[in-house]
Amino acid sequence: MNPSTTSSQLDLQRPLNAQDYKTLSLSALGGALEFYDFVVYVFFAAVLGNLFFPPDMPDWLRQLQTFGIFAAGYLARPLGGIIIAHFGDILGRKRMFTLSIFLMALPTLAIGLLPTYANIGIAAPLLLLLFRLMQGVAIGGEVPGAWVFVAEHVPGNRVGIAVSTLTAGLTAGILLGSLGSVAINGFYTPEEVAAYAWRFPFILGGVFGFVAVYLRRFLEETPVFREMQARRKLADDGLPLKILLREHFGACVISMLLTWILSAAIVVVILLTPTYLQKVHHIAPALASQANALATVALAIGCLFFGWVADRFNLRISMIISFICLMICSYWFYSGLPGTPESLIGSYVLTGFTVGAVATVPIAAVRAFPAAIRFSGLSFSYNVSYAVFGGLTPIMLTLWMQKDVMAPAHYVSSLAILGLVLAFVPLTTSLAHWHFGEAKAAT
Template identity: 55%
Template structure:
């Protein structure tokens, strides 16, 4: 009897997060939140940045086009930065790249807050802004997949869903933090003060706190999985990406399709929703923005909830159920607000929570590549898909919405349908292929 009880306690202990695991997860989530805040804060001050970093006599539409071009450069730099950082993450260590990514984000963010304007430096000002934005994009391209791999390889395997979901919640909180800071600056300061110096404050704060996150991450330990690979001299000797493309095509396809749910889904449900609510239903801007903030807060909770669900039911089932909920809630939002606009906030909260299914995606993706090339495989798939889908989604929605007001809901339903298909595959044929997270686990294409 005592032996059975002892074995039961040992089995339960293997499923619990240790104090070290909790510290790792907390520091990773904090760094991720700050990094996403640094990356996204730019978009909230595009009007001011356009006025300050481009000639005053430039027509408004051209000025805004160039500002959004600088913003988009960050997205275009993500694949290259992610691939390079993942290469070294698989060759020399996860922790070094995990710390470097925050440093590469914090320093450009701080420098943006210190940049001279066009009136001070002429054409050098927008060029410097472009370079710093590219560095930001390269940093976030390595941060997100690196963070998923890092926490997944630290925690017990039965808690990978919670770990990845919590990390996604941290990234979502970074978006919410950017929204709240931008709102506070614009509400608490006169427009002229924002134009003079107020716009710099969010960048300076983000840079300082980012550097603090760099110091905190120095306390983290290297991934146990990577350490075992290094001790066994089992690190990949070829180019990691070459190994991925040659032997793990199924993992790449699965990851690309699931990343589309993150990139396209969050773009429509969170980032574009306030604008869409205003244009489709003539809602006041303040109501739409408040509902958007509530949806983002709900998303952070949903990511954790779906992560827990993945640990309990398995990633494939949690993903399938979440996709059905996300599609249904999105239709409920657009149909409900059309008939009863006063339900906007409640419906937005529901959609945001259901969109938390994106927290299951990294739980799947970390399992579809072997440990030796996990960082490179995940980073390549995630960043390429994110750049394409994230960049094209606003254009697609803008074109489709002219023909049908429910186009955003149809778009989400299509993405959820693709991910549902992936979940069915993983629940049947994929089960034997994508088995575990160990350094010598079974991963065959």
Template identity: 55%
Template structure:
């Protein structure tokens, strides 16, 4: 394309950049908290929203199925919100997504249970999860696109890493709330009314975050597109352009998302439950170990983002994913020794932080006119497939095949991530894939 857009010149981060990063990360943290708090209370929800005479394993699988439904609907929300984000602006969709997350979360905290309204209870729960899935489908890709187009090109990795750390902070908030609930409330109190508190809190804080986002400004790159009227690519539906002209970039982004989904969903979200069910850990020990792992993840996401700004994409991916695969195996095969749980879990959380650099690749390989749609389609489509089947597969194989099934699954996928890094190294660190405005 002639007169290609140029990115913000190389410079240091200024006060406006920091405000953008803080508000984006804070909103992302609260929205991600709203989306994942469900899994921390999945055992309670399975008890309350399904018949008591249903086998425990079946109600648990059905609860994970409702959780997975939020992932399956993500592509639709992502495609629609990204379409208008590429046409009307990043900020408008970025703000709308958090409203669409906050309200269903608040409603979940107020839902009647199975004993009150019967089969309608899980149906309403499913409906709320679908609404959450629509919202988060636009939030995460929109956030990465938003910050990447605000900061100077030599700080894109750092910005994406900080934002992913913010999303991870949402998981930490969920784990902290869950730990506090288990520590200060009895099992009967949690079942009676306590489980509602995390959802109500999340909904309220989500609305506050939406208000704070009004202080954000539209990205300079999108404003430049509007100013120059450079809409050649946008004459088509953006997602069609993504699939017809940027298929290699899309496939690689989807594969990296598959790796990311396994690391976050299995190691961070499902492992506390598996530690209790499969390895006999107490809820407090499992959740405290999870908190340490998430802290490691938060630190590591920013670290690996910085590494992307300093070294080649291929090198960082290859080394980071290989280390993560090794640590996952060590962690799971050492679970028979409870004395080192906190050490191995925290180190594994840090190693998983390589996923914080994946968004750097995604925002760099799609041009500005379709960037939101490219990142959104790749990320959400892969996450819908992986997120939809992973909880069910892990739950089934852990119960009926091997307790080590999660380790084998996730470590195998991080080996795939290392292979992608090697592929990029062989192909001159994907220089031929980079968008002009991101070179």
């Protein structure tokens, strides 16, 4: 055995052990709760608009400002991602991984306890904006930090299932937000929701977030970061972001394009389609919500499946299969609307499963950067791209659908083709060295 072989390489082919499963489960649980905290706002946007802005304000302006505050969380993501990732590459993954969920739990709980416009006037929407910005900062560090954390904990031949498990956990947060909204609106009258019940999802989200902070105390620092510390390979000779843009600009561009695909599939198929079904095809809200919930469950399963394919065969095969399926199913689903309730649910669920192709995006991205700047590389690429494309996609599609109701299918399928092209772009060296992004073992 070569004495220069690193411990990461020695563990390359080992099976997952009990510590790995604990890391994956706690990380996925925390990610689901944090993503729930981030998206629950949108499910109660109408109520928040009525409570946090002047009652004599025109309804369209009230809703515009309410969604403007929601969008502010997306705009804050790059800032949070860059700052948290910077210290994650220098001080450690675990510290920032724990800090991000704390920064999410605190403003979520504060929103649930926040006085309304009737109590404190203009300070109410300003505080709501402040807390939403804090949520954006937190989620900007949480998502890429979580992917890096789990990827660096498992052996190299299990990175696919590890990252896809975390991705499935994040999508479960969307489902929790949807189910929470259904439960609150089903159990309480509209008057009770406006009076006090809207606070419950935020308070519970904050409380569970602090529980997740406590649980993350039992996680260990990643072996990759500990090894970099021991070998003095941290990015301490300059800002990680500076090194990133100077030496790994190509990897940033590729990762941004991959994130564009991820944002398109999630935003269009999962977040915007329920409204599309109701507005364009006049499908009952209850049926649209039911189909969407089932499609979200299928999305989580699809993430796990395509992550398994990436480990069992290789990432390129997983990307090719998943993006071809996404392209075909997108056209099949949107061209078959409105159809019958059974056909709607069936085609939406299958399309949701193929949206699981997005799990290949973080798998590719964590392998695109060397360990010393991996957190910064993934965080910068992911958050900047998501802020731009995630924010512009709803506006662009709204205008496009005025001329073509098949716009969602065209958009998603076009980006699936982009994913096929990117599947053939080499991002990493051999699997044996992906942890450090080097072409040879360190001596």
